[in-house]
Every structure is written in structure tokens, then in C-alpha cells.
Amino acid sequence: MDEATQRDLDLYRGMRLVASWEQRLLRFIEEGRTSGFYHAGRGQEATAVGATLPLRVDDYLLYDHRGLGHAITKGVPIDRLFGDFLGTVEGTTGGLGAGIVHIAWPEVGVLGQSGTLGGGFVLAAGAGLSIRYRNTDQVVMCFFGDGASNRGTFHEAANAAALWNLPVIWLCENNGYAVSVAARDAISVPQVADRASAYGMPGVVVDGMDPVAVFQAVQTAVERARRGEGPTLIEAMTYRLRGHYEGDPETYRAAEEVAEWRAKDPLITFPQRLLAQGLVTQDQLDAIDADVDASVEQAAQTALLGAQPEPDRIFRNIYA
Amino acid sequence: MPVISYARAIREALEEELERDDRVFVMGQDVGAYGGAFGITKGLQQRFGKRRVFDTPISETFIVGGGVGAAITGLRPVVELQYADFVAIAMDEIYNKAAKWRYMHGGLFTVPLVIRAPEGAAHGGGPEHSQSPEAMLMSAPGLHVITPSTPADAKGLLKSAIRSDNPVLFLEHKALYGMKGEVPEGEHLVEIGRADIKRPGTDVTVVAWTTLLHRALEAAAQLEKEGISVEVIDPRGISPLDTDTILTSVRRTGRLVIAHEAPKTGGAGGEVAAIVAEEAIDYLAAPIIRVAGADIPMPQNSGLEQYAIPGTDEVIAAIRSALRD
Numbered sequence: 266m267d268e269a270t271q272r273d274l275d276l277y278r279g280m281r282l283v284a285s286w287e288q289r290l291l292r293f294i295e296e297g298r299t300s301g302f303y304h305a306g307r308g309q310e311a312t313a314v315g316a317t318l319p320l321r322v323d324d325y326l327l328y329d330h331r332g333l334g335h336a337i338t339k340g341v342p343i344d345r346l347f348g349d350f351l352g353t354v355e356g357t358t359g360g361l362g363a364g365i366v367h368i369a370w371p372e373v374g375v376l377g378q379s380g381t382l383g384g385g386f387v388l389a390a391g392a393g394l395s396i397r398y399r400n401t402d403q404v405v406m407c408f409f410g411d412g413a414s415n416r417g418t419f420h421e422a423a424n425a426a427a428l429w430n431l432p433v434i435w436l437c438e439n440n441g442y443a444v445s446v447a448a449r450d451a452i453s454v455p456q457v458a459d460r461a462s463a464y465g466m467p468g469v470v471v472d473g474m475d476p477v478a479v480f481q482a483v484q485t486a487v488e489r490a491r492r493g494e495g496p497t498l499i500e501a502m503t504y505r506l507r508g509h510y511e512g513d514p515e516t517y518r519a520a521e522e523v524a525e526w527r528a529k530d531p532l533i534t535f536p537q538r539l540l541a542q543g544l545v546t547q548d549q550l551d552a553i554d555a556d557v558d559a560s561v562e563q564a565a566q567t568a569l570l571g572a573q574p575e576p577d578r579i580f581r582n583i584y585a
Numbered sequence: 586m587p588v589i590s591y592a593r594a595i596r597e598a599l600e601e602e603l604e605r606d607d608r609v610f611v612m613g614q615d616v617g618a619y620g621g622a623f624g625i626t627k628g629l630q631q632r633f634g635k636r637r638v639f640d641t642p643i644s645e646t647f648i649v650g651g652g653v654g655a656a657i658t659g660l661r662p663v664v665e666l667q668y669a670d671f672v673a674i675a676m677d678e679i680y681n682k683a684a685k686w687r688y689m690h691g692g693l694f695t696v697p698l699v700i701r702a703p704e705g706a707a708h709g710g711g712p713e714h715s716q717s718p719e720a721m722l723m724s725a726p727g728l729h730v731i732t733p734s735t736p737a738d739a740k741g742l743l744k745s746a747i748r749s750d751n752p753v754l755f756l757e758h759k760a761l762y763g764m765k766g767e768v769p770e771g772e773h774l775v776e777i778g779r780a781d782i783k784r785p786g787t788d789v790t791v792v793a794w795t796t797l798l799h800r801a802l803e804a805a806a807q808l809e810k811e812g813i814s815v816e817v818i819d820p821r822g823i824s825p826l827d828t829d830t831i832l833t834s835v836r837r838t839g840r841l842v843i844a845h846e847a848p849k850t851g852g853a854g855g856e857v858a859a860i861v862a863e864e865a866i867d868y869l870a871a872p873i874i875r876v877a878g879a880d881i882p883m884p885q886n887s888g889l890e891q892y893a894i895p896g897t898d899e900v901i902a903a904i905r906s907a908l909r910d
Contacts (some may be wrong), residue, residue: 356691361688361691369694377687377689379682380681384678387650388645388650391647391650391651391654391658395659396658417646418650421642421645421646421650422642428642433888476599581692582691584751585750585751
């Protein structure tokens with residue numbers, strides 16, 4: 266099997282795992298095992314997976330609240346992710362039940378999440394500074410949405426990273442909306458990537474529904490960063506097929522628009538494309554599906570065995 | 586024992602810790618070749634090079650938040666805000682990122698970050714360059730807040746802060762930069778969270794820091810001539826606060842005056858007073874008295890500054906009041 270086909274299968278498996286994991290979480294929510302407060306990433310899998318797969322285990326990841334695709338693809342154990350939602354001591358936060366925020370796993374470079382949107386930009390630049398200081402070829406991947414791109418922290422971080430050629434990839438998942446406010450009603454230029462040149466870094470717009478396009482754009486940016494040539498801003502045009510949160514009445518967008526984007530669902534279009542190109546067989550895809558679903562179910566069962574934290578858990582780890 | 590300035594003591598601490606640990610670096614506005622707005626980092630870039638000591642753009646959220654990012658990826662940054670008033674600009678980065686990153690992420694990270702910033706009134710800095718904002722940060726769980734009053738304490742506490750695995754807001758007082766004092770030779774470390782009885786006494790306890798520590802010592806010296814024995818305690822920082830030393834003293838003297846330059850309302854003195862009232866009310870022979878700055882923004886006119894902050898006379902008056910039966 267050639268490298269490109271293997272990569273495509275890895276992308277398919279990655280997206281399928283992310284979607285399957287999320288589906289299983291939504292069942293936990295329906296069953297009342299965890300609070301319904303969740304920001305689904307359904308529809309954005311091609312971006313989350315395509316952008317994270319090119320990274321090494323020692324590259325750093327700062328991410329935001331849109332689904333768990335980034336963390337899953339980076340290698341955070343998926344049973345522990347369930348644990349964070351079930352609030353058990355087996356979650357990555359050891360019982361704080363961080364759920365959609367604050368999942369972290371330093372051994373695969375996942376540095377955590379800022380609860381305040383855009384808070385992570387300056388931390389990403391700082392991690393990039395750390396890499397350059399220690400003279401390694403690691404990179405930092407920083408995910409954010411179209412909404413967060415207007416924070417002042419983006420400006421300060423982007424300026425510092427470009428000024429000092431820090432190895433940071435700014436990955437904007439432009440899904441057209443912050444919560445209810447459309448990107449066109451919040452951003453002063455047509456594309457977030459239009460701002461890249463203002464900082465002296467390359468800006469690229471990619472089809473966020475095509476995992477290969479995202480993968481290739483990120484791979485180019487990663488190689489650039491590893492060579493010490495500095496940051497890149499990649500804007501992936503995508504869409505969230507579910508509401509901003511579970512239960513969101515979505516009054517701010519038309520059903521027709523959602524249907525239009527649903528037709529571009531990467532979980533449907535990507536395997537269709539691979540089959541049409543004769544690169545893979547349906548059997549191969551089915552085998553991946555079965556394997557993924559089995560591992561998700563096993564992770565769910567493992568997570569259900571986790572213990573709830575004792576009350577005194579809240580007093581630990583305030584200070585080192 | 587060598588006598589050096591508070592500014593030089595801080596510089597020595599930076600120099601020694603930069604020498605000792607390659608993970609330590611210094612960044613901030615004008616800290617490099619220029620040597621810092623107050624000359625504190627003078628000569629450091631020359632000695633250690635641009636990798637270890639470097640200038641940043643005017644970007645406070647990056648100065649602090651970038652420091653957090655470097656601290657959670659293996660380094661020990663010492664970042665500088667040019668004025669302590671600028672904690673307001675980087676408040677999310679200090680209060681919610683530096684202080685909470687460890688806790689929020691289940692203890693998976695340490696944030697060995699030091700944020701240095703000069704506080705306090707001096708030379709007509711005005712409302713946005715004269716504040717002593719320690720009380721704003723006192724309530725941040727996960728953060729240490731240090732307010733050294735002497736050169737020896739400044740040096741010893743900064744070294745401890747840099748070696749601490751916790752984030753520390755190190756508030757130097759700019760009016761004390763020129764003040765000289767004895768600083769022990771060799772490796773001089775002061776434990777974070779331990780108050781210092783700067784002057785033992787028996788009749789009244791005065792808890793004070795930075796400029797008001799010195800006003801309190803002056804007041805004590807004057808009152809000694811009248812046979813009044815004043816115990817002056819310098820907490821050296823407000824988080825962690827050494828309540829044991831304060832309570833032990835109050836249980837002996839029965840009278841407490843708290844003095845700080847920051848305005849009274851919402852100042853850290855209120856927290857000290859509440860703790861003493863909760864835990865030692867039966868020992869108090871008089872109400873607790875706070876001596877503090879006026880509840881106003883600092884006026885720009887340097888001639889008016891003196892009316893906004895308390896001096897030795899105010900401390901003396903408060904002590905007399907506390908001694909009234």
C-alpha cells in the first residue's frame with residue numbers, strides 16, 4: 266500500500282473514531298450520566314483529524330471546545346476522555362470532571378484549554394518560545410474558531426510568533442458562527458487568513474471538509490516551522506452540523522444552510538471519494554468501522570467503572 | 586555584611602538564579618540592553634546574552650501568557666510588567682491562566698513563573714502608574730503574592746520565588762529601589778510565607794509592608810521615647826499570609842494596627858483584620874485599626890501624592906488610638 270493511501274485510511278479511521286466517540290458521549294448525555302453541556306464537533310472531523318495527524322507525539326497542542334477530535338487524534342486515551350465527562354477519578358483531570366474544557370495529557374503534548382476563548386493564543390506563543398529556547402524541532406498547534414480570532418490575545422501572540430519565527434501553527438476552524446453571531450458580522454475582512462500578511466506570516470485558506478487538503482496544508486506548515494521559518498495561519502472552512510451546544514435552538518441559521526453543509530459531511534464524502542478512486546474497498550472501510558466502534562465501546566465500558574471523586578478532591582493541586 | 590540597594594539586591598537575585606539554572610530566563614519591555622525602566626536588569630543581557638535576557642513588544646497578555654506557555658513546557662520564566670498597574674491588562678493571564686492552569690488541568694502541570702512588577706507611588710506617576718494592587722490578586726488560589734520591604738528580603742524572596750514551582754507575583758516597591766540595607770553574603774534565601782518581626786515589642790502589634798513598614802518602624806522609634814513598645818511585623822507577602830506570627834503577636838499585645846499604602850477599601854488589611862477578628866477576638870483590648878491610602882485614584886500631581894498615602898504621623902495616631910482603653 267502506498268504512503269498516500271495509508272494516510273487516507275488513517276484519516277478515515279481518525280475521523281470515524283472521533284465521530285463514533287462523540288456519538289457514544291451523546292448517548293451518555295441522553296442517559297443523564299453526564300451533564301448535557303457539550304459542544305459537538307460533528308461535521309468538523311476533517312479539520313480536527315486532518316490537522317492533528319501530521320503532528321508528532323512531542324509536538325504541543327492547544328485546543329478549544331469544539332468537539333474532542335483534536336485530543337483524540339493527538340492520542341489522549343479515549344476511555345480517560347469519557348472519564349472526564351463522567352467525572353470519575355480516571356479522567357485526565359483526575360476527578361475534576363473537566364469535560365469539554367481542561368482535558369490535558371502532557372505525555373502526548375496536549376497542554377490543555379483556556380476556558381476563556383482566545384486565552385490559549387499567548388500560551389501557544391510561549392510554548393513556541395520554549396521550543397526555540399531549548400533548541401528542539403517541536404512545533405505548537407493552536408486550534409481556535411472564527412469567533413476567537415478577534416481577541417486581542419491573537420494579535421499579541423501572532424505578532425510575537427512571527428517576529429521571532431516561533432514554530433506555531435495557528436489553525437482557525439471557521440465554521441461560520443461564534444455562538445449565534447455569523448463570522449461575516451464579526452470579522453472585518455472576508456477571511457481570517459487575510460490577516461496573516463499583516464503579521465508577516467503566510468495565510469492559507471483550505472477546504473475544511475477535505476481531510477487531505479487540511480493534512481497537506483498543515484504538513485507544509487509543520488515542516489516550515491521545524492526548519493525554523495516561523496508560524497503559519499491556516500483557515501479551514503468547515504461547519505458544525507449540530508448546535509453550538511446540545512439543546513441549542515439554532516435560531517440563527519437556516520435549515521437550508523445546514524442541509525447544504527450536511528451534503529459535505531466528510532464522514533460520507535471522504536469514503537465515497539476513496540471508493541470511487543478505487544483506492545480502498547468497502548470491506549476495508551467496514552473493518553475499520555467495526556474496529557473503531559469496538560474500541561469506543563470498550564473505552565465506554567472501562568470509563569463506566571471509574572470511581573467518583575471524594576469531596577476532598579476539590580482541595581488538591583492548587584499549589585505545587 | 587554588605588550594604589546594597591533594594592534595586593541591586595533584586596538584580597543580584599536575578600543574576601544568581603540565571604547563573605544557577607539554564608531554564609531561567611528574563612523577558613519584558615526594555616529589560617535587555619536598556620537595563621529596564623528602573624535599571625533593575627542593567628548588565629544582565631550583556632552578561633547572559635539575548636537568549637536568556639530579552640525585550641518583548643508592548644504586549645502584556647503575551648508577556649504573562651507567553652510566560653505561562655513557557656513555564657508549562659519546561660522553562661522557568663521571570664517576566665516583567667513595567668508597572669504593577671499593568672496587572673489589569675494581563676488579568677486573565679495572571680488570575681485565570683498562571684494561577685489556575687495547574688488546578689484546572691487536574692494537577693498535570695506546574696507553572697514555575699515569576700511575574701515581577703514595580704508597585705507604589707513615586708515621583709508623580711499618577712493614577713495608572715502608582716498603584717499597589719496586591720489585594721486584587723490575593724484571592725487568586727494557586728498564586729503567591731510577595732511584597733518585599735527591604736533589600737535582604739527582596740533578594741531572598743526573589744530567589745525563592747524563582748525556585749518555587751508555583752506562579753509568583755513579585756511586587757517590588759519603586760520608591761524603595763534606592764533604599765540601602767544589609768544583605769547577607771553567599772546564598773541568601775528567604776522562605777515564602779514567613780513573616781518577619783522587624784522590631785519586637787509588647788504593647789501593640791503593627792502589621793505593615795513596603796513603604797508603610799518603614800513608616801511603622803519610624804513610628805515605633807519615636808514612640809519608644811515615650812515608653813511605648815511597638816512590635817512591627819512585616820508579612821513579606823500577602824499570599825500565603827503568615828497568620829500564625831500575626832495571631833501569636835496579637836494574643837500577646839491585644840492591640841492591632843495594620844498599615845499599607847494601597848487604599849483602605851478592598852485592601853489586604855481588611856483580610857488581616859477579618860482573620861484576627863475571627864480567631865483572636867477575645868484577646869483584643871481595642872478595635873483593630875487600619876492605616877491605608879485614601880479611597881481615590883492616585884492624583885497625577887506629585888505634590889498631591891502625599892495626601893493620598895499615609896505617613897509616619899498617621900501610623901503614630903493609629904497606635905495611640907489602639908492604646909486607648
